[in-house]
Amino acid sequence: MNASRLTSLDTPHPPMPVGLLAAATAARASMVERLVADGVLTDPRLREALLRVRREVLLPHAYVRVSGPGADPVGWRLLDGSHPGDRAEWLDLVHSGESVLLQRDGEALTGLGRGPVTGGHMTSMSTYTPATVEVLQQLRLQPGQRFLDLGTGPGITLALAAAVIGPGGATGVERDPHMREFARHHLDRLGLGAEVVEGDALDGHPTGAPYDRIHSGIGVPCLPRAWAEQLAPGGTLLTTLTTRTPSWPGQLSVTRTPQGGLRTLLRGRPRGYRPLLGFRWLTAVDHRDRITADPGRPRPTRLPPPADDAHGFWVAAAYLAPGLVRDFQAETMTVVAPEEDSWAVAGPGDGTVRVHGPRDVWAELEGLHDRWHQAGRPDTYRVELPDGDGPQHVTSGTGPKALTWTLPPCPTLPRQPSSPAGRGSLDSLQEGT
Template sequence: MTHLEPHQPAPAPAESDGRLTNPANKTRLMPADLHEATSRLRAGMVARLTTVGVLTDTLLRDALLYLRREVLLPHAYVRVSSPGADPIEWRLLDGAHPEDRQEWLDLIHSDESILLQRDGEPLDALTRGPVTGGHMTSMSTYTPATVEALQAMELRPGQRYLELGSGPGVSLALAATITGPSLATGVERDGHMTAFAQRNLDRLGVEATVVEGDAREGHELRAPYDRIHSGIGVPCVPPPWVEQLAPRGRLLTTLATRTPSWPGQLLVTRTATGTVEAVLQGRARGYRPQLGYRWLSVLDHRTRIEADPGRARPTRLAPPSDADHGFWLAAAYLTPGLVRDFQAETMTIVAPEDDSWAVAGPGDGTVRSNGPRDVWAELEDLHARWEEAGRPERYRVDLQDGTGIQHVTSNTGLKALAWTLPPLAAVPRQSP
């Protein structure tokens, strides 16, 4: 385990001109009681995660208590404008500024995602306060998801660890604290974020390395790896990831479809003899796709749906439970182009590119549909197939059939649900 020296902050300086100081030095400028305050906040965060049953691994628990998040997350954006607003209005919190400090501390120890970078911007001279425009290109995933992913990896001391799309390095630092010095590597495509994360990891004394590069290529120089974790969603598994996985290794990634509504989590294991096994299951949430991936959105249709939800008809399908992740995952592939409006009062599914939607209920055995595509009829048919297939919650993925095509199937029976994963898409090059 990495051993970190206790933090000894210097007194706070005089007020600045509103620009954030160099992230490598910023935490030194905070008041002397910050270390005690953050220790209490970390303890509260760990207690909360333990109480709700998310955190169960004792090694990860110790790492969470130990790792000073405020060094890795010295600032945070807060969205001010409502969904759909363009340009987006933000407010940047500077952890070194007295007026921002408490809100920033509460945020970085909460269960929220921490937004850190817009449009690949440099990170050493950001301006605190109101900011207009831009879209987030880097964030720290909300803590419960990070905990679940790292626990699924079954991290132990001495393992070689690779983090793909490491961002500010929170999960990389947690993994490195468990695996030990010089065994954890992160790959980050953005040069500014790479330098930012490495500086902060070095300040903490975490002996982990962040390299700039394309996460889809892994990092062959230090392969093979006992554990590989992808912090980006991908449509299929890049072959280098599997090639760089050691015997008895585990690889965890999100398989992202074009809808953010129904992601899948893929766990790949390599046996001691080299055989690769992959299991895909639905999840409530997953990691965001790589840059260049185009999401489906319901925002352009929300007002129209409220004004005219469509013609009512009887339905044999009650709205499927949100907990039926196996069904919704299959829907993402076998009824493509659909997205859920989770803000609607009753279940609302939209096919934005077909200008069609379906509104279920509420609870009266009817569904209302509008547009040329009968969205609900497709879900009715798929749900019947899903039940005939045994209501699968997990799917097998063949990553090594020799063709490069990655096949998914629920089982080997005649009524199995099956599909192929889409290929990797080209990703725009990062601007210098």
């Protein structure tokens, strides 16, 4: 391993070389131009914030995976943005829009060795930039608002919010001590007036409540009561509702009316935030070789593979056909029930499907698709929030044909350990499981 070490947070950071500062500014402008050209970025205030917030300060290093799929242990290479040999690659990665991997297994973030490392799991990373932009635009940030960021990680979302709303209005909650100090140190360098406090994201931050905007960078199985209680009249909250499958996430928005009531809207999305550590996802990866060798017995189907963007159907499938996960890397639609050793492989439009195992995965999707169609093909759902700690129910509407289900109770969610902590990742539809 290269003996070079990253700068300690206790050591004054040297000024950035003039040439690197110019290169970073140009890379940031190019990133913003791409977001505008792709139709992702439309808010002029957020555009100015993206140009202003120096990502290279908040993301001073990055892990790059160097081993192929299925490798165990995984091989990584740590890029040090202060090292001349890493700067070009690091600068491109930081402004690529992709997630930037920052922390393995809750490690301390000072004195990291530049170069190759082996093993470990990523426990903190930045968010895919287009998703960050989408969320912040949905929140309609305005100067003077109070903003709470839950599970703030390295602070990209928090910094952008602070740049829009102004000093003193943006607070992030981070439990992992290493990531918390890392974010504080680099946010202070930017001088945006953003604060990072210690705490468990599930508890929000009652000291600074109420908030006009609340953003959760972690997925939760239901809405924590504390979050709703800390939302100001007229305020909006956004979070991911997570299930055991990463394939079909839902985004929950909650608005508190001026009269104090709560309005909710659940919609399926192509990507969502990872859940808190300890929440175990299903995966199709371990079945790939077996499915390739034996896709299953063919049978006719009345259901062509539903479109990827039929998010209203897929988010319902996450709840009403539980235990399924999709392999988005497969050539044709492949849905697996890993705990029942069952799967379905849809044909390429030939009216057949292959099924394997004791659970007829495709028959469940056929039946659910019929119910979804009878319910009016809903794109959105309402979450009914009780006054106390009772169950939270989801419904597509009224009447006997409405799709309904009950969310898992929040108290069953594993609480964040003091270390490690996973933050800030969004898993896209295309990234699979």
